[in-house]
Amino acid sequence: MSRVTTPAPADKGGQYRRVPRSLHPVAWWLWAIGLATAVSRTSNPLLLLLVLAVLGYVVSARRGDAPWARAFKYYLWLALTVITIRVVFRAVFATGTTPDDHILFALPHLPTPDWYAGIQIGGPVSLEAVLSAAIDGLRLACMLCCIGAANTLANPKRALRILPGALYELGVAVTVALSVAPQLVESVQRVARARRLRAGRSRGLRALRSIAIPVLEDALERALRLAAAMDSRGYGRTGTATARTRRITAALMLLGMIGLCAGVYGLLDATAPRLLGFPTLLGGAVLCCAGLALGSRRVSRTSYRPDPWAIPEWIVAGCGVASAVLLVLTTNFNAAEVNPSLYPLTWPPLPLLPTVAILVAASAAVAAPPPPRPTNRAGGIAPPPARRATKTETEPTKVTP
Structure with a gap:
């Protein structure tokens, strides 16, 4: 079956614009x-x-x-x-x-x-x-x-x-660490907005207690939801890798890292022999790639809608x-x-x-393509904000007999 493609939406001038999507x-x-x-x-x-x-x-x-x-x-x-x-x-x-x-x-x-x-x-x-x-x-x-x-x-x-x-577990830790600061910023903004709606008058250090406790509570709830989502998606389940495969993977990664360090030292030191430079660096990179490929077998995961390059x-x-x-x-x-x-x-x-x-x-x-616009609950693109009616538009029209 051939894939049906839809053209990008056109504006009033008849020119086609790029479809909004997230860049890789x-x-x-x-x-x-x-x-x-x-x-x-x-x-x-x-x-x-x-x-x-x-x-x-x-x-x-x-x-x-x-x-x-x-x-x-x-x-x-x-x-x-x-x-x-x-x-x-x-x-x-x-x-x-x-x-x-x-x-x-x-x-x-x-x-x-x-x-x-x-x-x-x-x-x-x-x-x-x-x-x-x-x-x-x-x-x-x-x-x-x-x-x-x-x-x-x-x-x-x-x-x-x-x-x-092989780097999936490390990547999860780094991803969670990178997303902590933006989520805390969002929590602080939401708590501060709620305090303004409740006519909170405290400022400075006095408002720290009323802001810190809700933010920490929200962080704990996010951590629990993340743990539940990871458990429901099978995070931590290993594949069919045996103990011997894991030992070989560890040995390849260790030798590869040693080769990378020795190769970098050989490139930076002018008095080092030539074999300690680029050949050692290339060999260490090959060993690391082999260790990553072998270690990837123990993690079973699928990719839904991969990001295009x-x-x-x-x-x-x-x-x-x-x-x-x-x-x-x-x-x-x-x-x-x-x-x-x-x-x-x-x-x-x-x-x-x-x-x-x-x-x-x-x-x-x-x-870069424009970022995707937020969608409403029905799944479509959110409409633009309604224009405020002017005074002449709200006045009733007079009908002359």
């Missing part, structure tokens, strides 16, 4: 890891701020209505906290100043013992030290926001289905990888613009190629 979670994670890799190669504050702008644009354009899709702003607050802590620690635990520094203020100096040499508590704080700490904190904040964007855009539960059977997934993942590759190449050939110095204190440049590399990652908002 691995594509979003590859895109975010590529951006995080690009961030790790630069200390230019203009490029770091551009990365934050790209993350905000893509998240606002392609996030869905799931609970974890509303958690990106909390990652932004976490990023601001990281920058503040980094600046405060740099100001308190000063490392000395140079004659070319611009002194902002001076903190009370506390004497330190001889074994604590090199770091002083208090003293003069220079503008260069504050800017250096702020840039370091901004780089770490951008990395956190990259991970937060991937956690916001990708469905962690759908990512669990693509893991091999189509052209949008290739484009989104390629945008992140391209950004990382271009930043690495630029760092190797022109490191002064990507990592500007604070001596002398000048405005940082905006290099062309790294800027284009970061803007390439922003095209993921156009390449």
Whole structure:
């Protein structure tokens, strides 16, 4: 029987638009890891701020209505906290100043013992030290926001289905851990909204008790529902693997991990023999793949409606990888613009190629399909909100005889 395909719905202009669907979670994670890799190669504050702008644009354009899709702003607050802590620690635990520094203020100096040499508590704080700490904190904040964007855009539960059977239990633990923070955020928002409806007047620390207890109760109920759902779906049931197969799997994984570690060491150490580099790394990867394939036999599970990997997934993942590759190449050939110095204190440049590399990652908002709209109880697409009638529409019409 041939498969019947239905075309995408058309708008008023007669042009067809893309069918809303969820992008493959691995594509979003590859895109975010590529951006995080690009961030790790630069200390230019203009490029770091551009990365934050790209993350905000893509998240606002392609996030869905799931609970974890509303958690990106909390990652932004976490990023601001990281920058503040980094600046405060740099100001308190000063490392000395140079004659070319611009002194902002001076903190009370506390004497330190001889074994604590090199770091002083208090003293003069220079503008260069504050800017250096702020840039370091901004780089770490951008990395956190990259991970937060991937956690916001990708469905962690759908990512669990693509893991091999040998990593299924570890994947469940990681999935539950990644979904805890968004669910707690949703619980806090729901409890706060209920308190406002009940005219709750307590603020600050006084409201902590009335918010924390319902949130903890909701977390316990979620844990019980998750345990019941996992038990009803047969989680934990093993296949026909014998004890001998499990021992062989463990030996393959152990030897493979040793090979990977030795291969990475051989690639990083220029004095190591050649056989300890790429050949050992390749052999370790082969052993790990064999162990994963053999260990997958003991987990029996099915996949219902697997996520497709189509052209949008290739484009989104390629945008992140391209950004990382271009930043690495630029760092190797022109490191002064990507990592500007604070001596002398000048405005940082905006290099062309790294800027284009970061803007390439922003095209993921156009390449990715729109997220699916929420459905009503009948299973159809929820209608748009009703338009409020104007005064002339509500007035009765006068009929003249």
